[in-house]
Amino acid sequence: DIQMTQSPSSLSASVGDRVTITCRASQIISNFLNWYQQKPGKAPKLLIYAVSSLQSGVPSRFTGSGSGTDFTLTISNLQPEDFATYYCQQSNRNPATFGQGTKVEIK
Amino acid sequence: QVQLQESGPGLVKPSQTLSLTCTVSGGSISSASYYCSWIRQPAGKGLEWIGRIYTSGSTDYNPSLKSRVTISLDTSKNQFSLKLSSVTAADTAVYYCARTQYGSGSYDYWGQGTLVTVSS
Numbered sequence: 678d679i680q681m682t683q684s685p686s687s688l689s690a691s692v693g694d695r696v697t698i699t700c701r702a703s704q705i706i707s708n709f710l711n712w713y714q715q716k717p718g719k720a721p722k723l724l725i726y727a728v729s730s731l732q733s734g735v736p737s738r739f740t741g742s743g744s745g746t747d748f749t750l751t752i753s754n755l756q757p758e759d760f761a762t763y764y765c766q767q768s769n770r771n772p773a774t775f776g777q778g779t780k781v782e783i784k
Numbered sequence: 785q786v787q788l789q790e791s792g793p794g795l796v797k798p799s800q801t802l803s804l805t806c807t808v809s810g811g812s813i814s815s816a817s818y819y820c821s822w823i824r825q826p827a828g829k830g831l832e833w834i835g836r837i838y839t840s841g842s843t844d845y846n847p848s849l850k851s852r853v854t855i856s857l858d859t860s861k862n863q864f865s866l867k868l869s870s871v872t873a874a875d876t877a878v879y880y881c882a883r884t885q886y887g888s889g890s891y892d893y894w895g896q897g898t899l900v901t902v903s904s
Contacts, residue, residue, distance in 0.1 A: 678847075711890040720880055720894035721831065727888045764831060768889025772846040773821075773833040 679703050679767050683776035689784040696752040698779045700765035705745050709769035712741055712750045715778075716761045724763075725750065755781075786811040788881050788895035795901050796875075802868040802900055806881030813862050813883075814839050820864045821884045821891060822855060824877040832877075836884060837864055871902045 680703040690696050700710065708728045713721035723732045725741035728748060738753045752759055760783050765776040792804035806820065813820055822834040835845035837855045845853045854867040868875060878899050882891035 709889055711888060713891075720897050721891070722894075723890055723892050726885065726890035726892075730888070732890075732892065766831075766890070771844050772848070773889060775831040775833070777830050 678772055679706060679770055679774050681765055681767055681774050681776040683763075683765060683779050685779060686777065687780040687782060689782050690755055691784045692755055692757055694755045696755055696759075696781060698750045698752075698763055698765075698781075700743075700748045700750070700776050702746045702748075702767055702769075706767045706769035708744070709767055710741075710743065710748045711766045711768060712739075713764045713766065714759075714761045715764065721764060752781075757783075786883060786893045788883065788893055790879060790881050790895040790898040792898060792900070794899055795903065796871055797904050798872055798902055799870055802866070802871050802875065802879075802902075804866045804879055804881075804898065804900070806864050806866075806895055808862045808864075808883070811883075812859075813857065813864060814859050817886055819884045819886065820855075820857070821882045822866045823880045823882055823891070825880070825897075826877040834866065834868075834879075873902050876900065876902045 682701045710728050712725040715721040724739050729741045740751045742749050762778045762780045787809045789807045796802045819838045821836040835855050837843045852869045857864045878897040880897045881895045883893040
């Protein structure tokens with residue numbers, strides 16, 4: 678299986694901050710990298726697909742980048758509704774696998 | 785607006801079979817642009833892909849669960865289903881169904897999730 682490692686596991690930030698979450702794959706996954714946001718008791722929500730494509734309806738303060746094995750999710754101008762857990766997911770090879778999650782908390 | 789809704793028993797006894805159905809509304813599961821997936825999440829833990837089914841009926845399963853999993857499709861009812869046999873407490877989790885985009889393999893619409901507890 679392709680292992681997805683996110684860092685950090687958690688972070689504290691303030692409204693208005695710029696936040697960066699990284700995701701590293703154990704092997705090259707081309708552009709098959711997606712990002713999700715999950716709030717407590719809710720299903721994950723797709724934010725970014727194919728590394729950098731913004732899902733319809735998602736604010737433009739969310740951006741994705743990267744290639745090969747190293748990827749980044751950046752949240753610019755952090756808003757109160759952005760405090761949540763974020764997951765990366767690779768879909769290059771079965772089984773699809775997710776990172777362990779990064780919890781973004783209020784400082 | 786596409787919506788997915790999981791249904792099925794919330795409590796399953798050890799060694800029995802977990803059965804869940806996902807009903808899709810607002811879109812056809814027969815679309816060539818999408819396929820259907822099941823994902824689960826134990827309490828306080830991360831996400832685990834269970835498997836997927838294409839409109840052709842072809843399936844892929846997580847090797848860690850493959851011997852116990854069956855996913856099927858009922859296009860007449862716009863539903864797809866999950867069966868997981870010989871369950872143990874380790875199968876206790878929130879189970880999600882999700883629509884999956886061809887190409888990116890991303891899950892763009894999810895059900896709300898249903899908690900399945902394995903306990904006698």
